Amino acid sequence: MTSKGLDMSVTIDVLVVDDSPLMRRIITSLLESDPCIRVISTASDGQEAVEKVRTIRPDVVTLDIEMPRMDGLEALRQIMQRTPTPVVMLSGVKEAAAAVRALELGAVEFVPKPSGNISVDLYKTGDELISKVKLATLVKLDRALESKTGPLAPLSPPLGRMRGRPWMLAVGASTGGPRALGYLLRRLPADLPAAVLIVQHMPANFTNSFAQRLNQRSPLHVAEAQDGQEVRVGSAYVAPGGIHMAVEKERGRPIIRLQDTKPVNSVRPSADVMMISVASLNGPCSMGVVLTGMGSDGAEGLAQIKAAGGLTLAQDKESSTIFGMPKAAIERGVVDGVLALSKMPRAIVTAMQEAKCHE
Structure with a gap:
């Protein structure tokens, strides 16, 4: 894909990352039901995902959280540091803290699997996943990464009591x-x-x-x-x-x-x-x-x-x-x-x- 706009004549190349072979097939089939999306590769864990993002340069990554060798959060952190790429989290993890952490690390969106890690009913969230993969192509990651916070200097002297309505x-x-x-x-x-x-x-x-x-x-x-x-x-x-x-x-x-x-x-x-x-x-x-x-x-x-x-x-x-x-x-x-x-x-x-x- 040469443009980050939602040009319907341009194909969005996606890397699908999930430790389940069944889920990789389901996700691939669902995404490719849209003519604008092509799954160019898959990965079974975070370590493989980091390497494939570097070598094949997908437009968007769908990324699970719970995986062997390297989980999705660590993979996300390394992807954003090494080869910044729009990432849509697709996970059955029920802990909200993990989803929030992924968004803080730079994931564009988080799509929950409807029935946990193995969700054969993923079609229930199919429209949401496809729309968010397309949305991810609009993200300007150089701008997103500029918001990373370093050491914070004091903002201002103490304000003290201020009169009037708060x-x-x-x-x-x-x-x-x-x-x-x-x-x-x-x-x-x-x-x-x-x-x-x-x-x-x-x-x-x-x-x-x-x-x-x-x-x-x-x-x-x-x-x-x-x-x-x-x-x-x-x-x-x-x-x-x-x-x-x-x-x-x-x-x-x-x-x-x-x-x-x-x-x-x-x-x-x-x-x-x-x-x-x-x-x-x-x-x-x-x-x-x-x-x-x-x-x-x-x-x-x-x-x-x-x-x-x-x-x-x-x-x-x-x-x-x-x-x-x-x-x-x-x-x-x-x-x-x-x-x-x-x-x-x-x-x-x-x-x-x-x-x-x-x-």
């Missing part, structure tokens, strides 16, 4: 988001005068583990959001997968409401739903940020925050893994600043220090 920082992300959010939250100070609300498009059984991973690395307290939970400054709340998250006021306090309503922008949770509620509740003391991701979720949310007098930021093309969500917001004209991911944390803090937030 800020609400609303952040939306999709493909490439786990790494981008990890970078962002590691750099925001513990005394940030804001509550942070996060929508990351992710399956329902992954988000709690994802929040725990963020909590281990962030000066802020990070947790998966719960219905009726009070929203507090210095904490970050990750929307659970499969359900919308909004904020509202109850007895004078901001609380989280989880809403099992229809998908918005074909996703649930939706950044738009969360951001619109933030704009309505917190007005000019709202800040919206759209990070890397496919689609247009978050554009309407930023529009509402901007209309309420708040501030809006979007990740730039050069540092985005996929420039879909930021681009949609920018093209609507609702973004106050377009920034590289590396500049985003300081810009957020500076804005909160300098902008006047009124009741």
Whole structure:
């Protein structure tokens, strides 16, 4: 494949990695049911996968986790270091932590096998797997890898007590988001005068583990959001997968409401739903940020925050893994600043220090 765009006249060459000969045959047959996909080779363990990625240079790799000699996570780490290639994880591993770790290491997407490691019913997730393999060709891995974090210098002097209503920082992300959010939250100070609300498009059984991973690395307290939970400054709340998250006021306090309503922008949770509620509740003391991701979720949310007098930021093309969500917001004209991911944390803090937030 000579182009990373979804050109239907171009064949996507795929390396299938799984320790089961049966699963390799099933995955190959499923992928090649799409005329745009060709499986050019297979591998039975991580060590073989690393070597084949180097020698045959596939466009995309599908990668299992539990394998002999070298597991999928170690193989993923070595592939990203040695021969960066878009990887879609395809695994029966039930531990969400492993899936989240794969996304942090640079996997584009994670597709769970429906019935464990040996899933003869893989056809149930066939459309999802094919679409994510195609999506992987859009990923700019040089940009994805630039988000790797080295030693972090102090972000700023202590903010101290700030007068006025606390800020609400609303952040939306999709493909490439786990790494981008990890970078962002590691750099925001513990005394940030804001509550942070996060929508990351992710399956329902992954988000709690994802929040725990963020909590281990962030000066802020990070947790998966719960219905009726009070929203507090210095904490970050990750929307659970499969359900919308909004904020509202109850007895004078901001609380989280989880809403099992229809998908918005074909996703649930939706950044738009969360951001619109933030704009309505917190007005000019709202800040919206759209990070890397496919689609247009978050554009309407930023529009509402901007209309309420708040501030809006979007990740730039050069540092985005996929420039879909930021681009949609920018093209609507609702973004106050377009920034590289590396500049985003300081810009957020500076804005909160300098902008006047009124009741």
